[in-house]
Amino acid sequence: MNPEKRYETQRIDHLGIVAxxxxxxxxxxxxxxxxxxxxxxxxxxxxxxxxxxxxxxxSSRALYLMSDYLRNKPVDLLIGPxxxxxxxxxxxxxxxxxxxxxxxxxxxxxxxxxxxLQVYRIEHQFMHVDSSSFHLHGQYEESEADTEAIxxxxxxSRDHRPDLKQIVVQLITSQQAALPVWLEVLSxxxxxxxxxxxxxxxxxxxxxxxxxxxxxxxSAGYAEDNLKNLGxxxxxxxxxxxxxxxxxxxxxxxxxxxxxxxxxxxxxxxSHYYGGIExxxxxxxxxxxxxxxxxxxxxxxxxxRTAAKKQWRKVCQQIFNCQADAETACTQxxxxxxxxxxxxxxxxxxxxxxxxxxxxxxxxxxxxxNLKGELRVNETGLDETKRSLGKFIIATNDLDAVRLPANAMxxxxxxxxxxxxRGFRFLKDPLFFAHSLFLKKPERIMALVxxxxxxxxxxxLAERKLRQALEHNNGTVPNQKGLPTQNPTMRWIFQTFExxxxxxxxxxxxxxxxxxxxxxxVHQQVLHMLGxxxxxxxxIDS
Numbered sequence: 001m002n003p004e005k006r007y008e009t010q011r012i013d014h015l016g017i018v019a020x021x022x023x024x025x026x027x028x029x030x031x032x033x034x035x036x037x038x039x040x041x042x043x044x045x046x047x048x049x050x051x052x053x054x055x056x057x058x059s060s061r062a063l064y065l066m067s068d069y070l071r072n073k074p075v076d077l078l079i080g081p082x083x084x085x086x087x088x089x090x091x092x093x094x095x096x097x098x099x100x101x102x103x104x105x106x107x108x109x110x111x112x113x114x115x116x117l118q119v120y121r122i123e124h125q126f127m128h129v130d131s132s133s134f135h136l137h138g139q140y141e142e143s144e145a146d147t148e149a150i151x152x153x154x155x156x157s158r159d160h161r162p163d164l165k166q167i168v169v170q171l172i173t174s175q176q177a178a179l180p181v182w183l184e185v186l187s188x189x190x191x192x193x194x195x196x197x198x199x200x201x202x203x204x205x206x207x208x209x210x211x212x213x214x215x216x217x218x219s220a221g222y223a224e225d226n227l228k229n230l231g232x233x234x235x236x237x238x239x240x241x242x243x244x245x246x247x248x249x250x251x252x253x254x255x256x257x258x259x260x261x262x263x264x265x266x267x268x269x270x271s272h273y274y275g276g277i278e279x280x281x282x283x284x285x286x287x288x289x290x291x292x293x294x295x296x297x298x299x300x301x302x303x304x305r306t307a308a309k310k311q312w313r314k315v316c317q318q319i320f321n322c323q324a325d326a327e328t329a330c331t332q333x334x335x336x337x338x339x340x341x342x343x344x345x346x347x348x349x350x351x352x353x354x355x356x357x358x359x360x361x362x363x364x365x366x367x368x369x370n371l372k373g374e375l376r377v378n379e380t381g382l383d384e385t386k387r388s389l390g391k392f393i394i395a396t397n398d399l400d401a402v403r404l405p406a407n408a409m410x411x412x413x414x415x416x417x418x419x420x421x422r423g424f425r426f427l428k429d430p431l432f433f434a435h436s437l438f439l440k441k442p443e444r445i446m447a448l449v450x451x452x453x454x455x456x457x458x459x460x461l462a463e464r465k466l467r468q469a470l471e472h473n474n475g476t477v478p479n480q481k482g483l484p485t486q487n488p489t490m491r492w493i494f495q496t497f498e499x500x501x502x503x504x505x506x507x508x509x510x511x512x513x514x515x516x517x518x519x520x521x522v523h524q525q526v527l528h529m530l531g532x533x534x535x536x537x538x539x540i541d542s
Contacts, residue, residue, distance in 0.1 A: 006506040010074045012516065012538070014497035017490075017526075018056045019078040020534030021462045022049055025116040027454070028080070034111050035103045040095075042087050046079050047096035048451055050088045053078060055455040058429075058494070063448075064090040074502045077537050100447035106184050109450050110206060113181045116461060117174075124174035126236075126412050127181070128216045128420040129200060131170040131192055134428070134449070169427070169449055170199050173420040175216070175412065179460045180423055183453040185446040192220035197229050204233060214398070216412055222395065224275035230397075236404075236413055239281065239393040245272065250391045251384065253283045261407045264288050269406050272395070280401065282394045282409050290390025297385060301339045305375070308340045312375055319349060319368040326369045338381055344373035423456050462530065463490040469529035477522055493526060502539075514539060 022028070028045030035044040042050075054069055070085035100108055117124075168190045172182035182203045186195055200215050207213070212234060219240040227235075239246045249270070258266035264287040272281045315333055320326040326346045334341045350364035358364075394413050398404045467487055470476060476484035480492060500523065505513040516538045519527075527535050535541075 005512070008504045008506065009517075010502045010504070011072050012074055012077070012500050012502050013057075014494035014500075015053050015057060015073065015078055016500075016537030017462055017494070017497070017530060017534050018053055018458055019049070020530065020537045021458050021465075022052060023536075024531065024533040025112070025119050025461070027052075027112055027458075030112050030115050031100075031108060034108050035099045040092070042083070042092050042096075044096045044099045046083065047088065047093055048100070048454065049079050051093065051448075051451045052455045052458060055452060056459060056494075063093055066090070066093060077502070077539075094444065097444040097447040100450060101443040105446050105450035106182070106202075109183045109453055110181070110203075112454060113179070113457060114206075116179070116457060117181065120177075120461065120465070122174070122177050122179065124176050124181075125212070126175040126214045126216055126415070127203075128173045128175055128416050129170070129196055129221070130173075130218065130416065130420040130424070131168050131186070131190070131195065132424040132428070133166045133168050133188070135166045167445065167449070168195075169424075169453075170195060171420050171423055171453070172199065172203055172215075173423055175415050175419050177460070177464055178419045178422065179464070180420075180453055180456055183450060185449045192218075193223055193226070196221040197226045200230065200233065214396075214404075214412065216416060218416070227275040227277050227397075234396070234398050236394065236396045236398075236409060238413065239395050241392070243274075245274075246393050247388075249281070249283055249393065250388045253391070255285050258283070258285055259406070261410050265410060267406055267410065269401070274395075277397055278399060279395045279397055280399060280409075282396075282406050284392055284394060284410060286390050286392075288390075289392075293389040294386070297389065301377075301382075304337055304339050308337050309375055311336075312342060312373075316371050319370055321368060323348075323369055326371055330371055330373075337378070338385070339378055340375055341378045341381075342371075342373040342375050344371045346370075347372055423460075426456055426459065427452050459490055462493075463488075465531070466490070466493065466526065466529055473529070475525070475529070477526065496526075497523060500538075516540075 028043065028049055031045035031048050032043050050066060050070065051063065053073075054063070054066060057069070059069060066088045067085050070088055073085070075083045075085055075088075116122075166188040168186040168188060170184040170186060170190075171180050173180050182199070184195075184199055184202075196217055204213075214234045214236050215230075216236045217238075219238040221235070222237045222239055241247060241250065253268055255266060258268045261267045261284070265284060267282050267284040270281050270283065272279050312333065315329060318329070320329065323346055326344075330342065330344045330346075346369050348366045349368040349370060350366050352358045352362055352364050354362075394409050396404060396409060470486045470488075476486055477488050477493070479485040479488060499518050501517045503513070503515050503517050504511060519538065524540075527538055527540060
């Protein structure tokens with residue numbers, strides 16, 4: 001009599017894509033090579049892959065629940081043969097985080113990113129540098145006798161949570177592929193003005209010689225000492241509007257003197273010398289920014305008018321001892337307001353020296369002065385403000401206008417919002433498992449943030465590969481509205497893969513059949529374009 005067959009189903013959903021891309025760039029092998037084998041069943045690289053799967057599973061599952069998260073997943077297909085969910089307990093993950101910290105989280109990340117660029121043959125020229133803060137909850141142990149570990153403390157909160165302690169994550173992202181290539185975890189009170197340049201210098205040290213790169217930064221990097229420390233490194237930065245020359249150029253440069261740079265933009269290029277470095281400055285006018293800033297200015301003007309009226313009524317109720325005091329009060333009042341002013345009349349206050357009905361020969365005496373006048377719009381101040389709206393300045397030390405023309409300067413600077421800033425938005429997604437970090441040791445937090453960066457790298461690689469394949473094959477996939485698109489987000493692709501299972505049939509503890517269920521034509525299309533390593537995770541022969 002044949003024993004009964006046993007049927008088992010496991011959820012794979014989109015995790016096969018994550019695992020397949022990870023295998024293609026050799027993520028496990030690269031990390032194990034940097035960290036070194038330690039004789040444990042689960043290597044550090046395999047533990048990292050498990051945490052990346054958790055992060056990109058968008059389940060908001062805490063790390064100590066990793067075994068529970070993997071229990072209904074085909075761990076052997078995703079991570080490695082003979083791997084089981086119970087192997088990935090909190091002790092295994094904790095020791096792996098410690099190993100990553102000891103090996104250097106920045107160095108490990110840079111190694112994995114460099115390998116990914118090599119596998120996909122990605123070349124880049126413009127690199128975007130930026131940082132963002134991540135707030136944390138709970139108490140954190142101080143790191144003893146370790147000066148390299150970060151400190152968890154309060155600083156400027158980009159999340160508008162100054163009540164919480166935080167860390168700062170600094171990224172360098174390639175513009176062409178929008179891939180993170182360098183990641184550093186800094187203490188919570190780190191300043192962009194001091195951290196940007198050492199980060200660029202550290203990245204340049206591990207680059208191949210002769211590779212000319214431009215580093216794109218916001219105005220935090222533009223300081224005299226920073227520019228000198230960059231030496232011959234090419235850069236493209238926004239000039240802070242606090243500089244006197246920048247203020248003057250923004251006000252004096254009229255749009256009529258500018259050249260059209262693209263849709264909604266025009267600009268004028270000038271030569272400038274700052275910090276001992278000859279530069280090209282591009283004064284840019286943005287129509288969209290002008291309309292946005294004009295609305296903001298009008299709101300401020302309305303609020304200021306309400307406050308100024310209230311304050312002027314109080315001033316008018318005051319009695320001044322002399323005419324000079326009244327004039328001083330009027331001058332001080334006008335200094336307080338940017339968009340409004342008063343042209344006041346000083347009126348003497350008189351009264352008779354004695355009570356009762358005054359006699360014909362009595363003359364009133366001046367006992368004080370008060371102010372009267374109407375609050376008006378300060379047209380001069382308003383016009384000066386309007387002349388600066390919608391304008392900003394970009395600077396570069398590349399003096400070759402043929403190699404880097406004005407329109408390219410603008411395009412590369414504005415790409416900051418779709419490269420590194422997009423990466424930070426991804427990392428701060430509420431569904432991401434480390435949105436509010438909860439580990440107790442700063443060293444492990446540093447390692448966990450590095451894994452978050454690896455998850456971003458895998459996500460960006462998958463999205464780039466699929467989009468390129470769709471464009472190359474002139475193919476499309478349906479978007480959220482069912483319309484064809486060649487530029488789907490990987491988040492949407494992940495959602496379309498929900499409900500895909502792996503069916504296993506066992507008899508006498510022997511695997512008879514293993515099959516992936518619920519694959520539709522669109523899934524087959526995506527898997528075919530993502531290539532053999534991904535298809536292997538879904539048991540599809542190449």
